Amino acid sequence: MEPEFEMVTVDATNVDEHRFFCYKSKPKSEGYRRKRAWLDARFAEGLRLHQIYEGKRSVAFVETIPGEFAWRAVAASGYLFIHCLWVVGKGKGKGYAAHLLAACEAEARAEGRAGVAMATSSGVWLADKPVLVKCGYEVVAAAPPSFELLVKRFDDAPLPTFPADWKARAARYGSGLTILRTDQCPYIPDAVTLAQEAAAENGIPARVVTYESAAEVQAHAPSPYGVFNLVYDGQLLSYHYLLKKDFPSYLSALKKEVTG
Numbered sequence: 001m002e003p004e005f006e007m008v009t010v011d012a013t014n015v016d017e018h019r020f021f022c023y024k025s026k027p028k029s030e031g032y033r034r035k036r037a038w039l040d041a042r043f044a045e046g047l048r049l050h051q052i053y054e055g056k057r058s059v060a061f062v063e064t065i066p067g068e069f070a071w072r073a074v075a076a077s078g079y080l081f082i083h084c085l086w087v088v089g090k091g092k093g094k095g096y097a098a099h100l101l102a103a104c105e106a107e108a109r110a111e112g113r114a115g116v117a118m119a120t121s122s123g124v125w126l127a128d129k130p131v132l133v134k135c136g137y138e139v140v141a142a143a144p145p146s147f148e149l150l151v152k153r154f155d156d157a158p159l160p161t162f163p164a165d166w167k168a169r170a171a172r173y174g175s176g177l178t179i180l181r182t183d184q185c186p187y188i189p190d191a192v193t194l195a196q197e198a199a200a201e202n203g204i205p206a207r208v209v210t211y212e213s214a215a216e217v218q219a220h221a222p223s224p225y226g227v228f229n230l231v232y233d234g235q236l237l238s239y240h241y242l243l244k245k246d247f248p249s250y251l252s253a254l255k256k257e258v259t260g
Contacts, residue, residue: 005096006053007103012043020049021061021086022186031186038183045069045214050103052096059091062100064107064116067160069214071184072119073169073221074149076160080108082118083184085127097131105152114157119224122146125185125240126225144236147224162224170222171234176205182217182227191241195230198247204232233258 010018019027020039026032039047045065052060063083067076071083082104087096101116108116118137120129123146129139132150141149141162149162163169173180177199181188192208199206211217217226223239230237235254242250 004054005059005094005099007099008051008053009103010049010051011047012040015039015043015049018051018058020063020186021051021058024058026186029186030189034183034189035186042069048107050100052091052099054091059089060087060096060100062086062104064104066111066113067117071182071211071214071217071227073163073218073224073226074117074119074160075163075218076117078114078157079117079151079160080104080111080113080115081160082116085118085131097127098135101132101135101137109154114155115151115153117149117151117160119162120148120150121225121239123240125228143224145223145239149224166222166236169220170231170236172220173209173222173231173234175233176207177237178231179206179208180211180221180229180231181208182211184227187241188228191228194241194244195247198242198244201244202247202251 008018020035042065047065049061049063051058062085064080065083067079067081070076070081085097085100104116118132120127122128129148129150137150137152139148140151140159143162144166149160151160179192179195181192196206221229222231222236223229225239229239232251232254235258237250237254
């Protein structure tokens with residue numbers, strides 16, 4: 001039996017009524033405020049959010065944007081691109097991800113797009129690929145450390161691609177710790193603070209670089225998850241936040257990788 005739910009499309013007309021999914025309960029936090037300001041410009045570029053509600057509680061969402069405006073290091077013009085797909089808590093196991101993907105595909109077809117694409121990861125901060133594969137998506141590209149590009153294509157248009165110059169992208173940031181950030185995710189301010197504190201505790205000079213546009217992310221990000229990355233001495237350290245206690249072990253592993 002299908003669960004009872006409602007799917008709501010969130011755009012510029014109703015975002016303050018429904019808010020966006022992440023940090024919904026913390027509208028005064030820095031992450032929420034920065035994401036909300038970021039959304040104003042993105043809605044004009046075609047960004048939408050589809051949220052699933054069980055009663056008054058939102059349990060799943062997907063964030064989409066035309067591929068040419070994707071805030072990921074990917075070339076996906078002509079496709080609808082999924083930034084985030086997330087099902088939480090008691091919403092899991094009810095087929096909501098498939099419903100959200102179907103909404104994305106309907107949106108893409110209505111706009112005359114070639115298909116739908118998403119970058120996935122077997123790590124954290126991005127969905128893994130099994131649910132997309134189950135819904136008919138195919139892996140068309142891979143990138144280190146654990147990223148894959150999945151696509152459902154409607155016609156014979158050229159496939160989206162990842163860049164091939166990851167090492168060169170990271171090397172441009174030079175010595176010390178470079179924290180690359182955007183406002184696409186409301187968790188990023190906390191991740192930046194953790195990285196700065198960890199660097200200070202380990203005597204490592206750190207700087208923050210903010211990407212202000214999708215074009216910057218696509219051209220310069222050192223991992224497919226372009227909206228947050230940590231680069232240490234010209235090498236990708238992490239694309240997700242690191243707890244301060246984990247920071248030394250990541251540095252050690254990276255140094256072994258470089259010298260080994």
